[in-house]
Structure formats: C-alpha cells, structure tokens
Amino acid sequence: QKEVEQNSGPLSVPEGAIASLNCTYSDRVSQSFFWYRQYSGKSPELIMSIYSNGDKEDGRFTAQLNKASQYVSLLIRDSQPSDSATYLCAVNGGGSNYKLTFGKGTLLTVNP
Amino acid sequence: KAGVTQTPRYLIKTRGQQVTLSCSPISGHRSVSWYQQTPGQGLQFLFEYFSETQRNKGNFPGRFSGRQFSNSRSEMNVSTLELGDSALYLCASSGGSGAVNSPLHFGNGTRLTVT
Numbered sequence: 001q002k003e004v005e006q007n008s009g010p011l012s013v014p015e016g017a018i019a020s021l022n023c024t025y026s027d028r029v030s031q032s033f034f035w036y037r038q039y040s041g042k043s044p045e046l047i048m049s050i051y052s053n054g055d056k057e058d059g060r061f062t063a064q065l066n067k068a069s070q071y072v073s074l075l076i077r078d079s080q081p082s083d084s085a086t087y088l089c090a091v092n093g094g095g096s097n098y099k100l101t102f103g104k105g106t107l108l109t110v111n112p
Numbered sequence: 113k114a115g116v117t118q119t120p121r122y123l124i125k126t127r128g129q130q131v132t133l134s135c136s137p138i139s140g141h142r143s144v145s146w147y148q149q150t151p152g153q154g155l156q157f158l159f160e161y162f163s164e165t166q167r168n169k170g171n172f173p174g175r176f177s178g179r180q181f182s183n184s185r186s187e188m189n190v191s192t193l194e195l196g197d198s199a200l201y202l203c204a205s206s207g208g209s210g211a212v213n214s215p216l217h218f219g220n221g222t223r224l225t226v227t
Contacts, residue, residue: 007184012159020189031213032213032215034215034216042220043202043218043219043220043221044155044194044202044218046217049213051213058131058160088154088155089217092213097167098143098145098162098167098168098214099145099160099168099170100145100157101157102147102155103154104153106152107152
C-alpha cells in the first residue's frame with residue numbers, strides 16, 4: 001500500500017511567522033510531488049510542484065524535496081491569516097500508474 | 113480558460129438509488145480523474161480516464177463506475193447507494209498525457225448526501 005503521511009495538526013502560527021508543513025511517502029520510485037491548499041468547503045488548488053531534490057521557491061512558498069529520505073516539505077514565509085487552510089501533500093508514483101496519492105492534510109491556522 | 117466544471121453541485125439521494133455525476137475538463141485536457149473526499153479518509157482515488165480509456169482504478173466496489181466521452185467529458189455513476197457513499201466527489205483534469213509530471217486541476221466538486 002503506497003502511503004503519504006502528514007501531521008494532521010492543527011498547526012497554529014502567529015501572523016508573520018514561518019509555517020512548516022511536512023510529508024513523508026512510502027513509494028521509493030515516486031517522481032512528482034505536489035502541494036495543494038484547500039479552504040473549508042472548497043476544492044483543492046495547486047500551490048507548488050517539485051520534481052527534483054532541493055528547494056523550489058515561489059513567492060512566499062518554498063517546497064523542499066529529499067528523495068533519499070522520502071520527505072517533502074512546504075515552508076510558508078510571512079504567514080497571513082488568509083493562509084489558514086488545510087494543506088494536502090500529493091505524490092505521483094513512478095511508472096504509469098496515472099494517479100496522485102494524497103495525504104490526509106495538515107490544518108494550518110494563522111493567528112492575527 | 114474555463115476551469116473544470118462539475119454538475120450538479122449538490123445531490124440528495126436515498127439508499128438504494130443510483131446517481132450520475134458529470135465533469136467537463138479544462139479545454140485541451142484529455143486526462144480526467146475522480147476522487148472521493150470524506151473527513152475520515154481524505155481524498156481517495158476512484159479512477160482515471162484518458163482518451164476514453166480507463167487507465168487506473170482505485171479500491172472501490174464495482175458499484176462505482178465511470179466513463180469518458182470523445183470530447184473528454186466524463187461521468188461517474190454510483191449504483192445502489194449506501195449511507196457511506198455520502199461524500200464530496202471531486203473531478204480533476206490534467207494536460208499532456210496525464211503522466212507523472214502533470215498536476216491535477218480540480219473542479220468545485222459534487223456534494224452527495226445519501227439518506
């Protein structure tokens with residue numbers, strides 16, 4: 001069973017702080033990794049994608065991938081109350097299984 | 113570019129009935145995936161279609177089925193509804209061949225309530 005694990009939270013940070021969200025995956029041949037944000041009552045929206053080891057930055061968001069440790073993380077700098085949402089880690093396996101496996105998500109609350 | 117469109121947004125059905133949900137992908141996207149989302153299980157993969165062919169299927173009973181049409185629009189059907197089928201059903205499309213590097217773009221979902 002290929003799994004994606006996330007801390008369920010809730011993770012609470014003050015406004016302006018750095019929020020760190022973590023994810024581990026079990027399938028060693030996984031090739032593509034995504035972070036989605038889901039507001040309550042809404043559908044998931046793509047924030048970041050990362051495919052190779054290292055860091056990838058996009059505005060206030062940085063995704064980090066370590067394939068040897070089977071670990072992917074998302075850092076949110078200068079957190080805003082509008083960042084309060086559930087963050088979903090998704091992993092696409094190797095080969096041609098054509099599906100994303102999602103973690104159950106981490107609920108982030110940014111306090112003003 | 114219009115996003116993924118799912119209809120209807122809300123459905124209320126009774127046990128034993130069947131239901132059909134519809135999804136129109138982003139223009140040009142040929143891969144369509146379906147997910148079930150519940151508070152306890154999170155997002156669970158149902159199936160994926162590309163050019164009218166099912167390429168992958170999740171661990172759901174045969175009551176859950178789907179299809180894709182030549183214009184890439186997709187439908188999923190759930191027969192003999194059970195209370196546990198109450199969930200948010202999400203459709204997502206992706207570009208290219210829908211392969212490993214293609215992210216999913218989700219629709220707004222269909223909220224199904226089974227009473």
